[in-house]
Amino acid sequence: MARAATTKRILALGDSLTAGFGLAPEEAFPARLERALRAEGRDVTLINAGVSGDTTAGGKARLDWALAAKPDLAILELGANDGLRRLDPALTRANLDFILKRLEAAGIPVLLAGMLAPPNYGKTFEAEFKSVFTHLAASHDVVFYPFFLDGVAGEARLCLPDGLHPNARGVDLIVERILPSVRKLLERVKP
Template identity: 80%
Template sequence: MSFLSRVILRYGALVMVVNALMGEALAAPVRILALGDSLTAGFGLPAESAFPARLEAALRAEGRDVRLINAGVSGDTTQGGLARLTWALAEKPDLAILELGANDGLRGLDPKLTRANLDAILKRFERERIGVLFTGMLAPPNYGPAYEAEFKAVFSSLAREHGLLFYPFFLDGVTGNPRLTLPDGLHPSAQGVDEIVRRILPSVRQLLDRHAAQGGAR
């Protein structure tokens, strides 16, 4: 075999390898990080009934190739979520759903601190070029209307400042419904998780469509 023939064969083999690797990359599922607290983690539920698992199942049923990463930790505040963000990002997500703040509200933490923590998380996502669906939270009424209003405004103002897709209340349609919550009245039951998924699904579709429109690039 001549030198030229050997070069051509080697070049052809290299092209095949590159094409195979590119094909694998193109076929890889979109990785969505669900960063949150017990509402994401699936407190009191089997793993397959947690929000990330049920959302992944709903999206796959529509033919969307996705993988949800459950980065929910029960009891986590926004400060806790910020502290473990680098660890969570080791999963190399393409997109993220940010659900934090419920425990800040339950503990009556200063909304300014909640805002600073969430802002730092969002800025890190921006630096990593990770598209975000930002979900809001409401404070319990026992701290008074002034605290409720200030706490609620944290989420909507951050969404505007960062130009984010925004889902105003993660527990919309579930809070206050005993059929959709566990006996503690705070956490969603399996049926409650399905209701959250049903309501938030249009926003997640929009997040995925934006990602696809941008070529899936980070």
């Protein structure tokens, strides 16, 4: 069955937080966000392009594959694994900058979801890593959501036993908190 011409395709390009690590497919972030948007009467389809363990370099490497899905909009959620592996923030910035430029060149409005580094790597790394996302948000015309795991990180009742990945309740809270930013993103779609 062909999709209606009005259906907006939203690419969710990310890592395990997007893929839905440890969850049923219908509990993953893209599925839950699609459900929430459809409940508002929005004709959208979310494309789950999350790959567990992916870094920003991995997202950059598979960008052509992701764009083959012909999205109208994109949510970019990458960087958590860069932070966990303590990769050079300059590389993280360069990879995300490349992805953002490609999406912009394709005329695809973007919501950039920020990430924070683990606090055990020290204040200097933490500040450098956080600045990657704020810098990119300031230098690109994106909708910016500063911390993808806002309200979920560090909350045992909202995370899987590994303490890193959200459980189904955690995903629901992420969707609830990011929804106003996604609405702003949808306002940017061209008719």
